[in-house]
Amino acid sequence: MKSTLATGALLAAAVKSASADIPDGVVQFDVARRQPHPRLLRRASTTQTDITNDLTQGGYFIKCEIGTPAQSLTLQLDTGSSDIWVPASDASVCETSKSNGGCTLGSFASDSSSTFEVVGKDEFSISYVDGSHSDGDYFTDVFSIGGSSVTNMTMGLGSDTDIPYGLVGVGYKTDEAIVSDKQSLSAAYDNLPIVMLNEGLIKTNAYSLWLNDLDASTGSLLFGGIDTDKYHGDLTRISIYKDSSTGVFTSFIVALTSVQAVSSSGADTLTSTGFPVAAVLDSGTTLSYLPQDLAQEIWTEVGAVYNSEAGAALIPCSRASSGGYLSFGFGGPGGALINVTMDELVLDLTSTGNAPTFTSGRYAGQDACEFGIQNATTDPYLLGDTFLRSAYVVYDLVNNQIALAPTDFNATSSNIVAFASSGAAIPSATVAPSQAAVTATSAFTTPAYAAATGFSSSSSTSSSSGSSSGSSSGSKSAAGMVSVPMDMIHVGLVSMAMFAAGGMLVL
Incomplete structure (x- = not known):
């Protein structure tokens, strides 16, 4: 997969310690399977979010919170892309009734967040090989995962999208959609793994992935170890x-x-x-x-x-x-x-x-x-x-x-x-x-x-x-x-x- 940013927007982060029993520089996201119906050198925090396995859809998802007050969304973990983006609550794909689909994993209402700020008007644009797409603005806001929070995180807001859920991309920042759109490596911004490194949550830009088996109820993504x-x-x-x-x-x-x-x-x-x-x-x-x-x-x-x-x-x-x-x-x-x-x-x-x-x-x-x-x-x-x-x-x-x-x-x-x-x-x-x-x-x-x-x-x-x-x-x-x-x-x-x-x- 592939993703984007607003030029010049920086990912400044304010980290809150979520768990006192986790040693310095450690962030762990546990994985829990969702049953199907019949993508600082200071003390760090452990981030706990479930990963659900719905065999009729596919992918590995993380529960996140965005904005002030926090809005809960479940976003696909994607090592094949590099940006965080979320569907806007007023996107047509989300306004569809839940019985006919809709954004059942959550959407983001920007008007309801006091810390929301647009940093790239109409600059977010991504498309995938299956023809699906997401377009809109780049914005910054508070991003929280399992109790660890970052402020001014740059993300894409999918106002025009046919995808009913967002993504958390953790790949190279050179694969951000803005790089492709601008045809310039200088357009890249610090994405989530780099922010974790810059803010001392982890000691290097590395992570390990354990998805477990098809029927498993647990798994994990471990940043920094x-x-x-x-x-x-x-x-x-x-x-x-x-x-x-x-x-x-x-x-x-x-x-x-x-x-x-x-x-x-x-x-x-x-x-x-x-x-x-x-x-x-x-x-x-x-x-x-x-x-x-x-x-x-x-x-x-x-x-x-x-x-x-x-x-x-x-x-x-x-x-x-x-x-x-x-x-x-x-x-x-x-x-x-x-x-x-x-x-x-x-x-x-x-x-x-x-x-x-x-x-x-x-x-x-x-x-x-x-x-x-x-x-x-x-x-x-x-x-x-x-x-x-x-x-x-x-x-x-x-x-x-x-x-x-x-x-x-x-x-x-x-x-x-x-x-x-x-x-x-x-x-x-x-x-x-x-x-x-x-x-x-x-x-x-x-x-x-x-x-x-x-x-x-x-x-x-x-x-x-x-x-x-x-x-x-x-x-x-x-x-x-x-x-x-x-x-x-x-x-x-x-x-x-x-x-x-x-x-x-x-x-």
Whole structure:
């Protein structure tokens, strides 16, 4: 995703300590799952907000407060964009009755805030690849998350928008919408992570993301540190790459260098003429999008079929119980390796529990689900929530590195380690040893599809790299971090009339 600011508006911040038991420089946002219906060196605060998981929509959301007096909104967390923006309460999309949609996650009434100030009239403008958009003013106001508050935070106000919820972008400030609109890096402003650093909430511009599994009720976003109890094995550092057209760091592009399909019947190394694949780690994208040749190989292995009416690859819902998994490698031999199981990749198409069914073909009569890996025709490709749930991810915007490790699903203990200082290396992470040599495009060869049979059965193949860590439910952030609780909400699954409860699919 992508975002914008008013030229010259600064993000001055006044921080209030929300919790006296959190050491210096720590901000943590906890994550809680929302059930579906059927993006200072002084003492810091812990910010608690729920992340709700609504399987019919997609995305990870944080509960925030804006203005004076505070107005509550739930905004999508997005590592693929860089601005905060909110829908205006008088936007047409919000005035729609709740029974027909509307801004059910909240909107902002600027007239009701005594601290609201416009800093860029008609300068906020953002659009997305699906054709949706948001336009309006840049403004400053109080922004609070889980008890920590910043004053004069620059945000966009979507007065003309067709998106019924706002976003919290935490990417590079060079990806702010104002930079694109003005065609100038000098138009960039300090966004949320930089404000946290400038105000001493965290010691460096870095954060770690633990989304947990598809059915989980907890997860977290931790600014300024890592939680070593939330992953298995060791963190591996890989480089973030500059945007090929601008020559600057704008998004979290990493080198995907291998994919393997593994099941009870065998294993296959998959190939693509696109290797190494430039892939963006983007929490604002529900699904994952890979090159056509690679996506097609994956579909053949797991039994997914592309449906032109849906414009997506679909799969029998029963395949979620397959013990097969896909193994994603980053940074070449010896680099990070993340295994994604089928129960994280088979997604419901409706919220009612009544799945549409295939009416013909080899799956006739079976319930249909959406597959979490789709095809794309151009780079950079996207690794969204269907991948990110299986990885513990550390984003280091100072050293331009990502660290990855297999997630510890539903971990109950916490061991938070802070970054020592601005620019300090990611704690407990080692560098991928061969990533400097990752440059060549591999030849495309058709795999034997030895794993395909195993994906059609309920095997017990395991992709876990360790046992659950600990049993303590206590959690305490260390110095130099901000930990944020979030609510998980899935946005962007296939939504069309043909997928209404009880609908039929013809293949």
